[in-house]
Structures are given as structure tokens and as C-alpha cells.
Amino acid sequence: MAKWDNMLSMLWMLRSGRKLTAAQIADDLEISVRTVYRYIDALGASGVPVVAESGHDGGIRILDSFKEAPLFFNSVELKALVDAFKFAQGAGYPYTEELEGALKKIENGLHEEQRCDLSSQTSGLDVISPVRPPSGVLLLRDLEQAAKEGRTVCIAYRKENAGQAGERKVDPYGLAYDRNDWYVVAFCHQSQAMRTFRVDRIARLEPTEARFEKPEHFSASAYFRDQSKREREADGPLTVIRIAGEPDTLNAVCRHWHLRHYLTERTDREARFLLDVPTMNKYLPMYLMTFGTAIHIREPLELKRQIQEMACKIAKHYEDNPD
Template sequence: MAKWDNMLSMLWMLRFGRKLTASQIADNLEISVRTVYRYIDALCASGVPVVAESGHDGGIHILDSFKETPLFFNSVELKALVDAYKFAQGAGYPFTEELESALKKVENSLHEEQRQDLSAQTSGLDVISPARPPFLTAALRDLEQAAKEGRTVRIVYRKANSEREEERDVDPYGLAFDRNEWYAVAFCRRSKAMRTFRVDRIERLEPTEGRFEKPEGFSASDYFRDQTEQGREAEGPLVVVRIQGLPDRLNEVCSHWHLRHYLTERTDREACFALDVPTMNKYLPKYLITFGTAIRVLEPPELKRRIQETASGIATHYLDETD
């Protein structure tokens, strides 16, 4: 166990105010008594009032003036915090500045040896951040605040592949980060229905005087799952769809917004899904054919046949054009 992990363990042993002897601490941590006293000196240097009293009623304890024990983390916990910050930053999390400030406070409480170890442990992981519009952070903050306050916002939104902007009043219920994009789940006043809006496609956003009450217990992730379930064509027995392919191409299939909820098993070269037959027949032939020969459907035979028919229809279509 690293030195500061032992120091943390010793601190937690002493935090309840009872006195312990150096031998008791040494036995518990499987270290020497001499090391215990070195740790006491280090804790005192860090501002923890550890007292070692000699005599019959003596022992090691923390002064009562030390009422609020600050948070202490072991080396792996510290690494996890820094790595989590990197992922949040890469995702475009709108409060990365505040998160960085909190981490600085934690790091400032470390002694030099801990800082050096933390730097070494976290230097091997980086998260490559995609380019994001400058407006995104402000929009995420404003949407989250509107959801918190129950305030309707007016957005100017541009759909994918659309040249025209649309202005809508929406009640933002929550935000979700999915497939490397941020989405606002909101009730659209114009369509009088729940909708999802990609936040990077919101070109302008402003609060209105309108108010709303968010449904109790609303969850954006649950909403996404419910939408997937509603996309099913039929209830009843499910069929196993087994697909073989290169890892990177299988990753694309498995991360598809609809299919990923039906994934049941995944290996390096194969993926299995459980879908009802009508949903499979309606969506998969046209989608899977876009991967060409990079993937192969192993089962069921019906799906293989429908992909063959789709490919044959495409070939015939272009054959007619060349005649």
C-alpha cells in the first residue's frame, strides 16, 4: 500500500476520537512503529492535529478542535477524479471550469509526493475532444437552468440537412449525452408533443415568460429507452440476429441509436441482437446493406434473404439505367 494510503487509513482509525497506541496502528496497517511516527509527522505538517501522548493513559489521537475532517482520497480515487474530468471536458460538459476549480482545491491539499504520483498515474490517458460550436456550453447551461426553474424557452432550430430555421417554444425537461452528442428532451408547444433536439443545432435560445411543471420523476435516459421500445413494430416472440464483422464496423452497428438497446451479446467479431421479426424486416435490410461486405449476417436466414433481395433490387435498378 502506498504511503499516503496508509496515512489515510491511519487518519480514519483516529478520527473517532479514541486513543490508539503506535503498536496497535502498526499491527493494523502491517507497518513498523517507526513508520507510524513518520506518518504522524507528515499528517501534522499537512495541518492535521495528531497528538502522541506518553504514559499509562497516553496514546495517539486527534484533537477535538479538528471537528471537520476534510475529504481524503487514495491514489486510485484521485486518478479516477482526474480521468473523469478529462471525459467530462471531452463530452463538452458545461461546468468543466467549476469541475477544474474543484479538482484544484483537492490537488492543493496534497503533499508533493502525492502530486508527483498523481501526475504519473494520469499522464497515460487523454480524451480527444471533437470540435464543438462555441454556443454549446452557454446553451447547455441555459437549458439546464430552464429545466430547473420550469421556464419555457424560445429556440431557433435547424434540422439536419435543412436550409431553413424554425422557431419554437419548448419546455426543456432534461438533457442527455448520447452517441457523443447533447440532446434536450422537451415538450414542443407548437407540435404539442415530446421532442428531442440536438443542442448543437440550436442557433439561438432565449427565455420566455412561460412556465411549466416537469413530470415527476422524469428521466431523459428513460425517455430515450421508451422511444426505442415504441419503435418496435410488434409485441411477441423475439428472433436472434447474429452479425459477424470487423470490430470497428461492428462498433458502428452496436452503437446505432435503435439497435444498441437490443444488443444481447458481443465478442470481438460477432454481435447478437434480439428483435421482433416485423421490426427486423422493416429496418435492418436497408441499414445493414450500407456496410457492404464489411459485415455478414449469420442468422436468421430470413434476414439474409431480405438483404439479398434488397441488393438484387438495387443492382437491377442501375442495370436498367445503363441499357
């Protein structure tokens, strides 16, 4: 464990209010007693009132005047915070500037050794961000604020392949980030039903004076899962689908917008799904055909048979029509 991590652990041990001997601390942290006393000196130099009392009832403790400890993070926690910022920035998170400011405050409170260690630990990970218009950040903030306040908004929304954006009023319930895009789940006044809208297709947003009440315990991610279940062809019977392949290929299979909700088990070389038979028969043969010989259907046999028949029909089609 790094020096600063050990010092942090010792500080939290002492904050319990108990007197601890140097030997107890050394045993817990698996360091020498001599090192414990070096850490006491270092903490004292940092402004932490650590005292070591000798005698039968002596020990190491923190003075009662130390009401609140400064905010400390170990090296892995600091790395995780910086890496999380990179992912948030890559996703187009609308508060990346504020998050970056918070990280700067944390970094300013680090010792030079910690800053160097943090720089070396975080230099090996980058997130390549897709190009997003600056207006997307404002839209996300406005939508989140409207959801928080329960305020109806008027949006100009452009459907896929539509030439012009259409006006509609919606009650935004929540935001979700899915497959590299932001979505708002909202009640649409025009269709009188719940709908999902891709935020990058919203050309304009204007708040109204109308108010709404969001359903209790609403979750955008739960709504996406429920929608996927509703799009199944039938309620049953269910069948286990086992697909084998290389890790990268299985990643692509498991990322499918619909199939991913039915993943029950995943290893490096195999993925298992639980899906109703009618939905499997309607969608999976054609979808899994696109992976060619990169995957192997282990079960059910019916799915393997359907893919075999489809492959034979395609082969025969080109045999009969060579030109």
C-alpha cells in the first residue's frame, strides 16, 4: 500500500476515538512501528492534531478539537474519480465543467507526491468523445430542470428521416444515456402516451407555465426495460439461448438494443439469454445470420435449424441466379 494510503487508513482508525498503540496500528497496516511514528509526524505537519501519550494508559489519539477531518482519498479512489470524469465528458454529461472544477479543488489539496502519482495512474486511459453540438448540453440541463420542477415543455422534435421538426408539448419524467445517445422519457400530450425522444433531435425547447406530477419512483432505465419486454411477441413459453464465440463478437451480440435485456449469464466464450419462443423465431435467425461463422448456436436446436434453412435458401438463391 502506498504511503498516503497508509496514512489515510491510520487517520480513519484514529478518528474512531480510541487510543491505539503504535504496535496495534503497525499490525493492522502491516508496517513497522518506526513507520507509524513517521506518519504521526507527517500528519501533524499537515495540521492533524495527533498526539502520542506514553505510560500505562497511553497511546496514540486525535485531539477532540479535530472535529472534521479534511477530505482524503486513496490513490485508487482518486484515479476512479478522474477516470469517471473522462467517461462523463465522453458521454456529453451536462455538468462536466462543474465536475472538472470539483476535481481541481481535490487536486489542489493534494501533496506534490500525490499529484505526481495521480498523473501517472490516469495517463493510460482516455475516452474518445463523439462530436456533440454545444446546444446539447443546454438541452440536457433544461430537460433535467423541467423534470425536477414538474414543468411541461414545448419542443420542436425532428423524427428520423423527417424533413421538418414538429411541435409538441411533453412532460419530461427523466433522462437516460443509452447506446451513445441521450434520451428523455416523457408523457406526450399529442399522443396521450409515454414516449422516448432522442435529445439530439430536439431542435428547440421552451418551458411553459403548465405543471405536471411525475409518477412516484419513476425510473427511466426501468421504463426502457419494460418497453423491451412489451415488445416481445408473446409471454411464453421461454427458452434458453446459448451462443458461443470470441469475446469481441459476443460483446456485439449482447449489445443488441433488444436482446441485451434478456441476457442471464455471460462468460468470455458464451452468452446465455432467456427469451420467449415467438420473439426468438421472428427476430433472431436473421439477426444472428449477420455474424456468419463467428458465432455458434449451442441451443436451442430449433434456432440452429432455422438458421441452417435460411443459409441454404440464400445459397440456393445465388446458385439459381449466378448473374
